[in-house]
Amino acid sequence: MGYSFTAPAKNWATEPIERTEILWIVIAGSWCLFMFCWMIAWHWIGNQNMANEAYKTTPEAYAKKVEEFTAKYTVRQDKSDPSLPVVAPPPGSDVYLAASRWQWRPIVEFQKGKSYRVHISSLDWDHGFSLQPENINFTAYPGYDAVVTMTPNKTGTFGIVCNEYCGIGHHTMLGRIYVKE
Amino acid sequence: MAITTAQSPFRTDPLTGLRIDLTAQALVKVNAVLAVVFLLVGGTAGLLVALTRWPAVHLLPADLFYMALTAHGIVALMVWIIFFEIAVLYFVASTLLSCRLAAPKLAWTQVVLMVVGAAMTFVAILQGDSSVMMTSYVPMNAAPHFYLGLILFAVGALIGCGVFWGTLVIAAEEKTYEGTLPLTVYGCVIATIIAVFTIASGAIILIPTFLWSLGLIKSIDPMMYRVIWWAFGHSSQQINVTAHITIWYTVAGLAFGAKPMSEKVSRTAFLLYICFLQFGSVHHLLSDPGLSSAWKIFNTSYMMYLAVLASLIHGLTVPGSIEVAQRRSGLNNGLFEWLRKCPWGNPVFSSTILSIIIFGFIGGVTGVVMSVEQVNMIIHNTIYVPGHFHGTVAGGTTLAFMGLTYYLIPVLFQRQVIMKPLAALQPWLFGIGTSIFAIAIMGAGTLGVPRRHWDVTFAGQALGFEWPGMAQMMLAIGEIGGVIAVLGGALFCVIVVGSILIGEPVPANAKNIVAPPADAGGHKEIGMGGFEAPGTFILAMVLFVTLVLYYFVNFKYLATLWTLT
Numbered sequence: 072m073g074y075s076f077t078a079p080a081k082n083w084a085t086e087p088i089e090r091t092e093i094l095w096i097v098i099a100g101s102w103c104l105f106m107f108c109w110m111i112a113w114h115w116i117g118n119q120n121m122a123n124e125a126y127k128t129t130p131e132a133y134a135k136k137v138e139e140f141t142a143k144y145t146v147r148q149d150k151s152d153p154s155l156p157v158v159a160p161p162p163g164s165d166v167y168l169a170a171s172r173w174q175w176r177p178i179v180e181f182q183k184g185k186s187y188r189v190h191i192s193s194l195d196w197d198h199g200f201s202l203q204p205e206n207i208n209f210t211a212y213p214g215y216d217a218v219v220t221m222t223p224n225k226t227g228t229f230g231i232v233c234n235e236y237c238g239i240g241h242h243t244m245l246g247r248i249y250v251k252e
Numbered sequence: 253m254a255i256t257t258a259q260s261p262f263r264t265d266p267l268t269g270l271r272i273d274l275t276a277q278a279l280v281k282v283n284a285v286l287a288v289v290f291l292l293v294g295g296t297a298g299l300l301v302a303l304t305r306w307p308a309v310h311l312l313p314a315d316l317f318y319m320a321l322t323a324h325g326i327v328a329l330m331v332w333i334i335f336f337e338i339a340v341l342y343f344v345a346s347t348l349l350s351c352r353l354a355a356p357k358l359a360w361t362q363v364v365l366m367v368v369g370a371a372m373t374f375v376a377i378l379q380g381d382s383s384v385m386m387t388s389y390v391p392m393n394a395a396p397h398f399y400l401g402l403i404l405f406a407v408g409a410l411i412g413c414g415v416f417w418g419t420l421v422i423a424a425e426e427k428t429y430e431g432t433l434p435l436t437v438y439g440c441v442i443a444t445i446i447a448v449f450t451i452a453s454g455a456i457i458l459i460p461t462f463l464w465s466l467g468l469i470k471s472i473d474p475m476m477y478r479v480i481w482w483a484f485g486h487s488s489q490q491i492n493v494t495a496h497i498t499i500w501y502t503v504a505g506l507a508f509g510a511k512p513m514s515e516k517v518s519r520t521a522f523l524l525y526i527c528f529l530q531f532g533s534v535h536h537l538l539s540d541p542g543l544s545s546a547w548k549i550f551n552t553s554y555m556m557y558l559a560v561l562a563s564l565i566h567g568l569t570v571p572g573s574i575e576v577a578q579r580r581s582g583l584n585n586g587l588f589e590w591l592r593k594c595p596w597g598n599p600v601f602s603s604t605i606l607s608i609i610i611f612g613f614i615g616g617v618t619g620v621v622m623s624v625e626q627v628n629m630i631i632h633n634t635i636y637v638p639g640h641f642h643g644t645v646a647g648g649t650t651l652a653f654m655g656l657t658y659y660l661i662p663v664l665f666q667r668q669v670i671m672k673p674l675a676a677l678q679p680w681l682f683g684i685g686t687s688i689f690a691i692a693i694m695g696a697g698t699l700g701v702p703r704r705h706w707d708v709t710f711a712g713q714a715l716g717f718e719w720p721g722m723a724q725m726m727l728a729i730g731e732i733g734g735v736i737a738v739l740g741g742a743l744f745c746v747i748v749v750g751s752i753l754i755g756e757p758v759p760a761n762a763k764n765i766v767a768p769p770a771d772a773g774g775h776k777e778i779g780m781g782g783f784e785a786p787g788t789f790i791l792a793m794v795l796f797v798t799l800v801l802y803y804f805v806n807f808k809y810l811a812t813l814w815t816l817t
Contacts, residue, residue: 073511074434074505074510074511075435075436075504075505075510075511075512075573076348076434076436076502076505076506077348077434077505078430078431078432078433079431079432079435079512079515080515081431083516084515086514086516088514088516088517089513089783089784089785090782090783090784091513091568091783091784091785091786091788091789092513092514092517092565092568092569092572094783095565095568095789096517096561096565098793098796099561099564099565099796100561102799103557103558103560103561103564104556104557106553106557106560106624106803107549107556107557110549110553110624110626113625113626113807114545117626117807117810117811118811118815118816119626119810119813119814119815119816120545120625120626120816120817121538121539121545121626121629122816122817123544123545125541151714151715152714152715155715186815191541192541195391197389197474199633199702201633201634201702202814203700203717203719204699204700204720205700206630206634206698206699206700206813207629207630207813207814207816208539208628208629208630208631208632208634209539209540209541209629209632210539210540210541210632210633211541212474212475212540212541212542213391214473214475215474215475215542216541217541217542220815220816220817221814221815221816222814222816223814224814224815225814228717230715230717232700232705233702234632234633234634234702234703234704234705235389235633236318236385236704237392238392239314239315239383241318241704241705241706242314242705242706242707242708242710243710243713245713245715245716246715247715
């Protein structure tokens with residue numbers, strides 16, 4: 072009687088709880104409460120938070136925005152891949168990045184310390200936006216235009232890797248962001 | 253000695269004294285053997301994945317890699333585990349309550365449906381046009397029978413839960429047990445309630461997706477798919493957690509005569525699972541657009557981490573109950589004499605204790621940290637994620653199931669386990685291999701390496717770049733660990749199948765392996781400083797400090813990133 076696999080003792084509901092368990096519940100419970108408050112607090116005390124801004128769109132409408140954005144701010148063709156335009160939007164502006172099989176378009180150039188409203192969406196399947204080596208990761212859906220305001224704090228060349236599986240060419244799907252002084 | 257009742261023949265197992273319904277025994281055997289067969293299939297697919305992601309080997313071409321990865325996810329994560337869980341449900345409800353199994357014909361229908369469903373989905377994957385990964389996010393599409401197979405499999409599992417509940421009703425009506433349900437049965441009830449929620453969610457999203465694949469529905473919203481699919485996908489892992497924790501309690505009782513430290517605490521912790529565990533599905537949506545932070549925080553924290561609290565409680569009470577039992581039987585010196593003198597060479601015990609350690613330190617700590625809304629941004633969809641869930645599902649669930657299997661072979665099949673020295677080694681091989689795999693690829697994930705990716709060297713890509721040398725080394729070490737784990741898994745399959753086929757019969761005078769009443773030794777005053785389980789408390793505090801440090805290390809790393817608002 073009283074094993075885990077047999078019926079418990081008749082007084083199981085009123086038996087006193089042993090000291091080891093009580094102390095552990097208090098410690099573990101306090102930490103759980105702390106983690107909950109900290110996650111909320113980081114929205115005020117931290118500088119890295121998920122934006123809550125997103126809009127319904129369609130792949131066609133979004134593709135059009137990306138096209139207009141690219142046409143407006145293209146400064147050169149990229150050295151690594153001359154077929155890709157490099158777009159340098161002014162600080163504070165809306166930036167449109169499109170994921171499709173199997174590319175992130177266009178390549179953009181930011182200035183360090185300046186903020187940009189970066190729109191992320193997909194034109195076909197689900198894709199991943201994984202900025203490396205910063206290691207910032209978001210998901211892109213078709214039909215949803217998500218906006219996150221980014222302020223680069225380092226200069227350099229940053230790769231965008233697709234980290235949401237999107238078919239046979241998934242591992243060839245890349246993009247790029249340049250950040251200059 | 254066989255006893256026959258009006259309804260169904262029973263036998264009394266000479267080894268354990270358990271009264272076993274022969275129909276239930278046949279069904280438990282079939283489900284368990286099918287589980288092991290699928291473990292072998294899933295493990296083989298896993299080996300192919302590991303040998304491809306190991307950069308120096310890079311075995312498969314891209315299309316076969318994605319196919320093997322889809323197969324590995326579905327077979328190892330769903331098919332093997334759910335077959336084994338059904339076996340556990342039938343065993344627990346019938347044998348532990350000395351009851352006949354309800355509706356044997358329905359139970360056989362469960363077996364057929366799950367086999368047909370699993371085979372159908374597996375064939376769809378092998379045909380090559382359903383390499384959509386386990387998650388099969390729309391609008392990426394698989395062949396219709398890929399979804400249909402999953403639906404049939406789920407219906408079979410649902411029937412299994414019904415048979416379990418039916419058996420409990422019979423046991424209550426026929427008064428085959430007295431008083432409150434044993435903790436083990438109670439844990440299984442919790443698991444089946446979560447299972448019904450899980451399967452309902454799966455039906456709600458997979459049936460429309462099946463119709464969509466046939467062209468009968470025009471489109472499925474990608475966000476709706478992900479939200480509901482994860483109510484199925486993550487919840488199915490919550491069934492596993494509940495099931496393997498139930499098995500920890502059971503094995504602690506069977507192998508040591510341990511009694512739960514407090515039934516009240518353990519049962520309340522299980523109840524917290526029912527109330528709060530399902531919210532955890534939102535972990536997978538933290539980096540998705542269109543969902544508010546308030547919604548994400550409420551859900552990802554399991555409503556103020558109350559389900560995490562439950563897991564932390566089980567993490568203390570299971571080893572704590574073993575410590576109390578060991579101390580009562582005389583191993584009361586110092587902090588850790590009870591632990592040193594545990595039967596480390598007994599695979600039933602070593603599987604269980606390794607499962608507790610790996611689930612807590614590798615799967616648990618990382619799971620809590622990565623499911624913080626903000627920290628998820630530096631982890632989402634990197635190879636860190638499979639690192640984490642191999643800590644929970646391979647190191648936690650699979651290893652716990654292996655331990656129970658070693659216990660059940662002599663009971664159900666009345667055969668001795670063969671190759672005893674190798675059987676003693678096997679849990680260590682699988683546990684250590686899994687741990688190396690999980691920790692190393694989490695290291696690579698921390699450096700940004702993506703999951704589900706055939707070629708992280710980006711060979712021939714104009715926009716390619718090189719990962720830090722450390723990331724590549726971590727990948728290589730991890731996949732070597734993966735190969736070791738697969739060897740451990742293969743050894744398990746060989747030992748189980750071998751024992752069933754050629755194991756020696758259990759001798760008639762074999763020792764009763766349910767331990768004698770633990771407090772028979774008369775050691776009433778145990779422990780130190782008023783604590784009955786001081787050693788376990790110290791170990792729990794080590795886990796606690798690890799969790800706190802790791803939590804803040806991640807925030808420190810997060811704080812160095814670009815500003816994101």
